[in-house]
Amino acid sequence: MPPRSHSETLADEITLLILLKALADLGMTTRRVKLQKLTYFANVLASILGQRLTHHEFFVFKYGPFSKQLYSDIEVLVTRDLVKATPVGDIEEDEKSFEYEIKAEGISKVKKALQSPEFAEKHSVILKTLQAVGDLTTNQIRDLSYGELNFRKAREKGITTVIDPSYPLCLESKRLAIDVAQNEFGIHLSDEDASLMYLELVRALAG
């Protein structure tokens, strides 16, 4: 996978700010690991909905999907004083944990970004993601990520394998869900409905 361009990195940073703002709006919080998994699931959902959320490269880590680029982005946002990182004294994924909260300057950047249709669409995907998995604790969302098909496939090849960013297995599941719903139950599923069904499948696989 080629490295992210400067504009892609900027877009990813803004998308992370949008995610943190949406979390705050819904009264939800996030720590380092949860942020990783939320972004991963938001990318999976975006893919089912025919969109691209971020350009982060995720690979298989022993605690589920992980992106170094995402850590780098959040550190940049903290350094620029757009996000507040509060150490919480726990260890997550072998590292010190922080809780992240968007600051006033970050919120104004989000408001500006949401005027563009590109980020408004991303915001919509993020809200759906949070409705589905935003309330989960770090451990719960990490366990859920073990059920995601593209992660599972990559894991077969071992730790550090890059997860295919086109998420082909969830697209295949989407098509299957739409066909089964139509043929077996006479129900028309939209892409959004199919993404919800996919998350139900992931839940079942995660046990």
Added chain:
Amino acid sequence: MKEYGWLFPLAEEHRCSSFLLMDIIRLVERSEHITSENARFSFSLAVESSRASLSAANLVIEPFHLTKPGRLADFKDIADGMNMCYQVDSNGLLRLAQIPVQYRRQDPDETMKELSAAIQTLTVYVGTTLARMYSQGVLVRTWRKGRWLEYPKAEFDEFASAGYPIRLLSAVLAHCVRMSEKSKGGIVIVQKGDTLESCESLRDIHFSECDLSRTPAAQFIGYAEMDGAIMLSVRGRILAVAQRLKCGESGGGMGGTRHESASRYSAEHECIAFVVSSDGPISIFNAGSLWQRFFAELKP
């Protein structure tokens, strides 16, 4: 799909996200674990509609997300669905809203049904024993005993040509559903004639016949609780209550005592027999055979 397939057309009908509906469904499913001072309480929700919106309640609270049911306990039954309910926005945030006086009915369940019809939206009443979801005034599903149940759809047309009014059979079925919801068992016989045959009173009582249409649901359930069958004529008159059905030994082997006697009685008499099991299922017998069964999934 089998369990939740119904929510997708509903989401489409209301132009809302299936994610939002799933969160509402999950909240209802978790409701039995939401307690305040160790007691359950009722609450109601109305999905914000583009057609009409409810005004904010006098009591203003910080909006909270559907996935945080613990917050409901802070407000206990203040949003029980009589005067106030929670209004859910498209992101799943709950706010307290005032229910307009003209939509208030005798109980919160009826009020939420009325509200759903009036503002053409989706409403949910969550009681301590069951929950109901209404879409534009129509009951969509009832959450009971850990299951989402569809209201029984009985095609009584085939009985109409034999002289059984569909409206009457539907009314009897509605009473049976209420009995089932209250875990009250019983038998209701709808017979052709006005004369009682092959039955006798189980108790030393005198019953003056009355119209089913003028009998409140609670009273009907009270009659059913007396044991024995309630006898109805096709004219919609309750002829007798607490009746022991006298019938021969031939039967369909349908299981419990109520089912056995209803099956046998319907084999020997021109009637339709409704049987409600105290654990929930409703069976309808005609001519000695099981015609239809509802809520079979409730059988333990």
